[in-house]
Amino acid sequence: MADTGIGAVRMQIGVISCSGEEILGGTLTRMATRKVMEELRPGQAISLCLPLFIAGGEEERNFARDYPVISVDACERNCAKKSIEKYSGQVREFIILTDFLERDVIFSKTVSMKELTKEHYRMADKIAEEICKKIDAIAAGQ
Template structure:
């Protein structure tokens, strides 16, 4: 099963810190930490009817990375493609008040925020590794 890819459907909430961290962590995993093993799915396209995104999620394992307790990425996957393989909810890691902060631009992020990105990326990697080992 070494050639299978894992989809990561990340929060797209641009108005809150949780969405920014979810997207940055997902990109870090895809581009640096698990290159070639992870693809990202676009949540807005997914919700708008992106057949390619939805079809991928029906045929490959997907990890939902949600910025807050609304769990939009997980709910969209369940609604349009079936169960997610795993979920990361940033509000459970950092607290709802932190992820709903209005610091959203990468230029406004501080070292503590990049440490949060690294922690989420590490969590995604653990879940990817578990899936690929099965």
């Protein structure tokens, strides 16, 4: 959503991706979240760091209490969603990659940034689109 003029204030919305390091799905959630924060909804999407959040980061936890949060998890264990709900309250929206990407892709071994293919970037773009849809829906109802 673009600013519409003087006085237009965009609601900040937190996005927290899971920290699955071993599987490709975890990597894709973080790539997508970064793209949303830096390119697609800069200034509106605020990335929350899951490890810091779990470790007791007061700034992250307070943000999640005060602003809507979207969790983006690779699998049904929903680590990001559960962590927000444990320490700060309900997430406003959540995404699980298993709802729209193939499981054998999600659970395949992750690759280094140098080994990422165009297909990996295309999948991250799709996840980023899903995040943006949720951001826009939340903002529309603000």
